[in-house]
Structures are given as C-alpha cells and as structure tokens.
Amino acid sequence: MTVRMDNVGIVVEDLAAAIGFFREIGLELEGQTVVEGEWAGRVTGLGQQRVEIAMLRTPDGHSRIELSRFIEPSVVADHRNAPVNALGYLRVMFAVDDIDETLGRLRAHGAELVSNEVVQYDEAYRLCYVRGPEGILVGLAQELG
Known part of the structure; x- marks a missing residue:
C-alpha cells in the first residue's frame, strides 16, 4: 500500500499575508482559486460554502500547504494563539x-x-x-x- 500526504490545510483571514509568509520560507505558489458550490459543501460537511484557496508546494514537490479563507460560511473558532500543548492541528x-x-x-x-x-x-x-x-x-x- 502506498500512502503520500497531499497537503496540510490552514484557515486564515489574510490570504495575501499568509502566502507571503510561506513564500518567504521557500514554498512556491501553485495557484489560487475560489471553491464553492454544493459539491464542496458535501466534502466538508458545511453545506453551501465559498472559500478562496491558495496552494503552495515545497521546492522538492513532495509537500503542500493549502491556505483557505472562508467567505461563507463564517469562521466559527479561532485557535491562532493556542499554546504548543493544545489539542488539534498545531504546527x-x-x-x-x-x-x-x-x-x-x-x-x-x-x-x-x-x-x-x-x-x-x-x-x-x-x-x-x-x-x-x-x-x-x-x-x-x-x-x-
């Protein structure tokens, strides 16, 4: 069985600032788009949604970060200042x-x-x-x- 991690997703408010930050680390911007519609909501379980996304990849092409800015529905939680021992995605x-x-x-x-x-x-x-x-x-x- 082959398993390859495709990407890690991070929800942000300021997409441009987050893109600039990860590009400065050395990631390359693969592309940006808006994802919306009933099919997308079925995947996430959020129903109708409209999300602006940017995909960045490491120079070796093996890892990617997907940055998402939710236009709708609204963001419901904020974990940006969680300490390193908090549960869930951290770093x-x-x-x-x-x-x-x-x-x-x-x-x-x-x-x-x-x-x-x-x-x-x-x-x-x-x-x-x-x-x-x-x-x-x-x-x-x-x-x-």
Missing part, C-alpha cells in the same frame, strides 16, 4: 539550510520566535518555533554537520 515543521537567514526573512513578515531563542539539540539540529501572520505556528529545523 508544520520545515527543514531549512540556514535558520538565522530564514528567520531574518520571516521577521519582515511579522514572524516572532515563540521562546525568544533558537535552541541547539546535541550536535544534530538547531530548532525554533515562530508565529507568523495570523498566529500561524511554524517550526524550523537546521541540520548540523
């Missing part, structure tokens, strides 16, 4: 070549370190969590040596 981790350089670029998009530092794990990794626009939580990992 996506990206491997990067240079964590300091990546952080510098992300700060221009409002990203802030969660713990105010980049932490080193043994001689293997430098790691951190950042919150970007909309409170999106992203992990960054730089493999050492």
